[in-house]
Every structure is written in C-alpha cells, then in structure tokens.
Amino acid sequence: MTQTGKKPRILIVGGGAGGLELAVKLGESLGKTERAEITLVDRSRTHVWKPLLHQVAAGTLDSHSDELEYLALSVRHHFHFRLGELVGLDRAAKEIHLAPVLSLEGEELLPESRLGYDYLVFALGSLTNDFGTPGAKEHCISLDSAPAALHFQRKLIDASLRAQLARPEQGRFTVTIIGGGATGVELAAELHMSTRIMTSYGLENLHPERDVKIVIVDAAPRILPLLPERVSSAVTRELRKLDIDVHTNEKVVQVSPEGVQMGSGKLIASGLTVWAAGIKAPDFLRDIGGLETNRANQLVVDKTLRSSRDPAIFALGDCAACPLDDSGKLVPPRAQAAHQQALLLAKTLPRLLSGKSALPFRYHDHGSLVSLGEYSTVGSLMGGIRSGSLFIEGMFAKWMYWSLHKKHQIAINGMFRTWLATWVEAIDRIRNPRIKLH
Template identity: 50%
Template sequence: MHRFIIVGGGAGGLELATRLGDRFGTTDSKTAPRAQITLVDRNPTHIWKPLLHEVAAGSMDPFTQELEYAAQAMWHGFEFQQGELIALDRATKRITISALRDDEAGEVLPQRELEYDTLVIAIGSTTHFFGVEGAQQHSIALDTVGQAELFRKRLIAACMRAEHFAPEPVAAGIDDSEGPPVPLGSLNAPRIQVAIVGAGATGVELSAELRNTAHVLSAYGLHKLDPKHDIGIVLIEAGPRILPALRDTVSTATAELLTKLGVSLMTGETVAEVSRDSIRTASGKTIRVDLTVWAAGIKAPAILSQLDGLPTNRLGQLIVRRTLQTEADDNIFALGDCAACPWPGNERGVPPRAQAAHQQASFLFKAFERRMNGKSLPEYTYRDFGSLVSLGRYSAVGSLMGGLIGGNMMIEGLFARFMYMSLYRLHIAALHGYARMVLDTIAHWLRRSTAPRVKLH
C-alpha cells in the first residue's frame, strides 16, 4: 500500500488526513484499503487555531470543542501517532518523531521512525518575538490551548486581586517622557491594564473579546471593578494602522468600533522592551501593564530549517512549487503556514490564513487521487474569499467574497459575525460531514444556554 504521512494536525493537515482516510484507508466487506495514512502531531487533541483568542478571553471552553485525534483516526480510516517531528532522512524516506513523556509516568512512548512514500508537512507556525528584550519571558503568546488558558486564569486572578488590594498611589497608565501624559495616566489610570502587542487579526479579536469578558466577570460577581474604566486594554501596533494586512476601509471601521468599546489604540509604536510590569517603546513611552499578550507576528518552526536539505525562505517556511511539492524532493509536500507557496499575479505568496490551509488540503486530496492513478499533478492557485475579524459576541467586520466578484464588499455587524462563525462550522463539516456538523451546532447552542457566558474557573 502507498504510505502517506501527514505531520501536523491543524486545520489543513487534519482535513487532509480525514479525506484520504475516507477514500483510501477505510475498509469494508467489499474493498481493501489502498493506502496507509498516518497523522503525526505532538498533541493528542485538535482545536481550530483561530478560536484561541476566545479561549484566552474565556468565552469558549476548549474542552467542549477539542477533537481527539485517535477517535477521528478510528472513525475515518487513518492512524494517529503522537510525537514531534525531529528528523528527516530523504534517502531512506523516513522521519523520526520524538518520544512521548508524561510528568508523572516518565516516558510513555519511545522515539520512533516512520517510513513514507508521500510526506506532507503541515506543522503551522509559531510566535515571532523579533528578538525584543524580555518579550518571550514576560508576555504570553497564543499558539496553544495551554497558553490561552494560562492568560485566562491570570486575567481572572488579576481582577480578583485588584479588588481586594489597594492600588499603588497614582499608578500611571502610559507615560510619555517627551510630552504631556497620555490620558490613561494619573488618577484616572485603570486598576488593571492588559497590553496586546500586535494589531493583526489575533490582537484585534482578543482586545474586543476581552472587553466583553470584563463585563461578564463583573456581572457574575468575580470582581466589583468598573469593567470599562478599571480594566484597561491597550493595543500596540508598530505600523501606521491596525490590521495592516487588510484593506484601509476594514482597518478604519475596526478602529472606530474598538474605540467605542474603550480599547486604547497605539499605532506607529515599536516595542523595544517588555518587563514584568511595563512595556517600553522605541519612542520613549512606558506603559504600565499587568498582563502582556504577544501577537506581533509569526514564523515557521525551527525544525524546518534542519530537514535534510529542504530549502526554506527568510521566515523559515519550506519553499514549494505550485504543486505544493518542495523544491528539493517531489515526494515531500507542504501546506499551510509552514509553506511558502507562490501566488501568481501577486508579489507576495499565499497568505498564512485558515482559508488557504483549507484550500490546499482540498487541492492535495484531489492531487493525490491523480497521483495514485498515475496521472500528473495539477497546480494550486489561491482564491481570496475575503477576510473577517470578530469583534465580540454580536459583531464582526471585514471584506467578503473578494475572490468571487473581483473586488471587495465591506460588511460588518451581526451578518458579518454570522459569516465569521460559519467559517468554523465549515471546518467541522470538513471533518465530520454536514449532518454531524448540524448536530454539533445544536449541541453547542444547548450547552451555551445552560452555561455561563465566560469560563469562570
């Protein structure tokens, strides 16, 4: 049998493994499997990464949305191996994955070698700290469920602590040494200040979601602080505007909505240093903080530059052709954030978005069908269907259907929020089918109707 190995169980990798398993791996009484499909991931469960800002804000319980890889493998005719990619031998067509360790039980699974005929690398991206002093030590990234949960717990603890302990005298919010104090300073300073570095989609969505969380925590009695004035949210962006990757109209509309929510925007400010309780910018401003989230950029995992001569770009992404094959090896493919894929007619490559990973997974499934039948591989072309940014429970903003109508249609409000949530539902449908997606949606609604709007513990 042909041996497929897919490393990385994110949106693209898991969708590809599921579809390949359904087509080539599932056995029944009439047909034998045509391929062996193995999914490798360092975690035992999957969660859709664009939802991590909701986990951090407490508006989504990750344990009700996580998908067990082993269960998905059993349902859809593929195998799951837990471990982290640590080596590749292209000559023998083998990968090495790390041992699995438990804090209490020690080594659970040994280091293993797996043989492949076709290898797909889909390990996503990781946070880029750009060498900023103290950023990695004193801020929280949102790459994993564990990091998002850590931020949520620290936020609740900070709110409870601020209510019961007296604040420092005249604690400044932002001090501008070159001019008069910024309005967040002096006696009007918030009791708690959350700084979010990076005003891309993750930073913007988190800032809006946190404002809602502050109100909900107050309503449930976890603190008696004023949710708008005592809990400050500062969004810091090095560029001239927030959401720099999106159109000006989307950026402007989002900035207006965030301002109405009481989020302070600092654009054109490059962070020079992060400490436990402050942020210093290159222009000389010092921002007092209780919690810092780093959402300023992404880069490819370091392991990609160590994979037996596979070419990478300056961000560490694997360079692939339009077939999604790596330049050095026709039997190794890459998709998603870790792949530098050309986009004909555009100076930049395919952007690192969930919709791109979904498209590439669908493309590779069809391409592998052709390959199994001895046909040549087609070429992938990215289709931009627009971008949506969530601004809380009832609102979103963005451009829609850019790839369909040759332009961009600006949308916002409840309709935009509905379209944003439908993206996640389409991901669920790709994994389970539309019937189970509908049942999952109903079950999710029933859970929300009997649970607090924010995870409180």
C-alpha cells in the same frame, strides 16, 4: 502498491485545520478502500480550531467542549494517528524521527521512534514571531496553541481576583496586546466582553472601562494592515467605542516585568502582556533534512505545493512558502489558504498514486472577517460585487464568521454530527456560565 508490494504510505505531520482536513479526506478516499496507508502525526491528543484560540484565552469558549479527539477521528475516517513531536527527517531512508512522548509527571510513555513514508506532507502551521525582542519570551504569552490560551486564561482569572481586592489608588489593571492583526484585535474585544461579564459573577472591581485597561500596540501605520483600509478603519472605531487604546507606528523594543517599552520612549505599565505580532514556521523546520526554507522557516514549495528539493515531500498552510503568482509574492498565511491547499492535495496525492501529474494550486481570496465578540463583526467578501469586494458588518458579518467554523466542522465530522454539535453548543450556553471561571 509500491515495488515492495506494500500499500503506499502517506504521512501528514501536523493536525491543524489543513492537516486534519487532508487526513480525513485521504482516509475516506484512500484509507477506506485500502489503496494507501494514511497516518497523521501531532504532538497533541486533541484538535482545536486555531482561529478560536482568542476566545479560549478570554474564557468565552471552553476548549474542552470544542476540541476533537484525533484517535476517535482516525477510527471514524480510516486513517492512523500517531502521538509525537517531529525532531528530525532522513530523506534518504524516507523516515521522520519522533521525540519520546512523556507524561505530565515526566515518565516516558512512548520511546523515540521513526516512521517511514512514501509521500510526506508538512502541515505544522505557524508560531508567533517575537523577532528576538528582549524580554518577549520571558514576559509575554503567545497564543499558539490551546494549552497556551488556557495558560493565559488562568493568568487572567488570577489577575482578576487580585484586582478585585485592589485599592482604587493602585490604578487600573492593564492588559497589553502586542500586534494589531486579527488575533490581537479579536482578543482585545473578547477580553473587554469577558471582563464585563465577570461583574455579573461578583467581581465588581473589574468594570472594563473603570478598572481594566486594554491596549493594542503595533508597528504598522494602522491595525489590520493586511486587510482593506475600510475594514481597518471600521474596526478601529469599534475598539475606541470600547475604550480600548490603540497605539500604531510604535515598535516594541523591550518587554520587562514593569511593562512594554516602545522605541518612541513610551512605557506601558502592563500587568499581563500578549505577543500577537508576526508569524514564523517552527524553528526546527529551518533547513530540516536539507530542504529549502526561507527566513521565516517556511518550506519553499512550487505551485503544486511540492518541496523545491524533494518530489516526495509537500507542505501546506502557514509552514509553506507557496508562490501566489509570478510577482514573487507568497500565498498569505490564512486559514482559508490552508483549507484550499488541503483540498488540492486531497486530489493530487491519489493522482500521483495512479501515475498522473500533480495539480497546480491557485489561491482564491474569499475575503476577511474580524470578530469583535458580541459587539460587532467587520469584514469584506471578495467577488461580492463587480469591483471585486463587498464591505460587510453587523449581524450578517457575524453569521458569516460563525459559518466559517461550521464549514470546518462539517469538513471533519460531516453534516449530521455538526448539526448535533450545534444543538449541544446552544444547550451549553444556557446550562453553563457565559465565561469559564476556573
């Protein structure tokens, strides 16, 4: 109990993978026993695992079948859920400010409000960073959320229907993906598979090698620059087998309705453009409440994930600039890092309530996997052999990639519910079209 006799209030802002897992674990350990009041805040009503958004965009995954309802989860796991978007922080009063919640018609559902806390955790994830490139905001789609992925999928279907009636002399329809990281690469392979499947539903003019061109552009010397070179080389070979163009060492200087202009002078005439290069934390986090942030708007935290300027505030995941070691490097923005940090804070916060010290965070790199849809999966597992890593590809890698999503579901829903959901997914693959066509 606090000095006022009330239960301690732990407020988590952001219901992504890390934030939701933390809310579930604290709800089970502190909320269930009424040792603390746990509240999760998110501007969306449902949760979709972010690494799957490229499948939502390609139509190979129906987000409605995979999404989780925050309200239902809050009841099941003994935490509170508050719908709202963070717009301000009052550290002196220990309150956050939430914007009004509006309906689709613009009517006010919930007024502007404030929520108090004793401990505050930021788990807001990240957004794509267009680095101020002219025309990027106006003419590119960024896959930062499920609504954005669905917007791209609708644009893809519309473009596919138009391409179906196009005359051969009008040329191929081009989809340009700016960014050769995991998101861009996985989206390219998923789009190739999606357009191939469309031919079986009557869209004969959408053969992926004949009528659709998929292009990846990246400023780095190779795609997947943060992963081992062997992984990058293997993925590049697979993409070229699919006739997907890969342009490296090419900086995008402008995006227009006509296409993508590169610094070398090349122009890619693009019918649909996705920006998947670079990340940053949301802009409103920049110096919020006087907290220290870096150039990418990330909150600067110490090795315990505690804010450098307020001991009652923590941050995890992509929105946190957490030191990796004494070299000055930061923990990489990966889902596995957010998962590990959520596990740490699930131990740290109960310790703080008991008067104990916070635990330090140590990042363990378990490797990286890149899914190329039904074609292949390539990656490396850290600690697999004495040299520190094990290169994998093919069916074993596919199974490992699939298991990552299942581990996330188990962390939130438990083993039994995840087992049931897996059977439902298998039935849906038989009952429904292989891709979402609307």
